[in-house]
Amino acid sequence: MKPLIIANWKSNPDSFSKAKELFSQIPKKENVIICPPNIYFSLGGNVNLGSQNCFFQSGAFTGEISPEMLKSLKINYVILGHSERRNYFEETNELISKKVKACLKENLKIILCVGEKKGESLSSVLKKQLSSFQKGVFAVAYEPVWAIGTGQACKSEEAEKALKLIKKKVNCKVLYGGSVNGSNFKDYLKVGFDGVLVGGASLKIKEFKKML
Numbered sequence: 001m002k003p004l005i006i007a008n009w010k011s012n013p014d015s016f017s018k019a020k021e022l023f024s025q026i027p028k029k030e031n032v033i034i035c036p037p038n039i040y041f042s043l044g045g046n047v048n049l050g051s052q053n054c055f056f057q058s059g060a061f062t063g064e065i066s067p068e069m070l071k072s073l074k075i076n077y078v079i080l081g082h083s084e085r086r087n088y089f090e091e092t093n094e095l096i097s098k099k100v101k102a103c104l105k106e107n108l109k110i111i112l113c114v115g116e117k118k119g120e121s122l123s124s125v126l127k128k129q130l131s132s133f134q135k136g137v138f139a140v141a142y143e144p145v146w147a148i149g150t151g152q153a154c155k156s157e158e159a160e161k162a163l164k165l166i167k168k169k170v171n172c173k174v175l176y177g178g179s180v181n182g183s184n185f186k187d188y189l190k191v192g193f194d195g196v197l198v199g200g201a202s203l204k205i206k207e208f209k210k211m212l
């Protein structure tokens with residue numbers, strides 16, 4: 001099985017034309033999933049697409065996107081519980097659990113993000129955050145918060161400890177995310193991760209292509 005490479009573009013790039021240009025350089029590969037801002041989905045052609053978030057229902061929830069909407073557009077993947085959602089938008093484990101349940105109902109492939117902040121206990125954070133896990137979740141992404149977007153990736157030996165703890169608790173693919181780049185991504189595969197979740201480096205096409 002080829003390792004999964006999931007690109008999280010976050011709120012980038014800042015224009016439709018730049019998104020078009022970026023998509024035009026990404027070859028379709030079955031193990032590669034691109035999660036752009038939803039407003040750019042139509043540019044994705046036939047690459048595998050994922051959403052960076054979604055709400056748990058349709059209706060009077062201004063600004064939100066529902067699992068049913070994603071399903072109807074054949075967006076098969078969804079990231080839930082990203083640390084930026086938890087920290088900037090105050091998403092709780094309870095809310096994330098509702099989202100997981102609703103996305104499972106639509107058979108979306110969920111990538112559930114977990115990870116500790118600097119100084120927090122890894123095992124207690126995992127215990128709390130993995131309470132949102134339900135049977136059928138496609139992958140858990142271990143993303144230590146202090147490694148995201150900082151250029152300070154977690155050493156693969158350290159990440160391996162988290163991988164083992166996660167594998168003890170849940171049965172699904174486990175990915176690593178946090179300052180992954182074209183040089184270090186193989187280290188995480190070597191210690192047993194099933195793939196990587198890539199933020200910043202997925203916007204630099206040369207860097208991203210090294211992984212592909």
Ligand code: PEP
Nearest residue numbers: 148149177178179199200
């Ligand atoms: C992410 O956003 O999930 C992420 C891992 O970002 P970066 O690769 O930029 O650290």
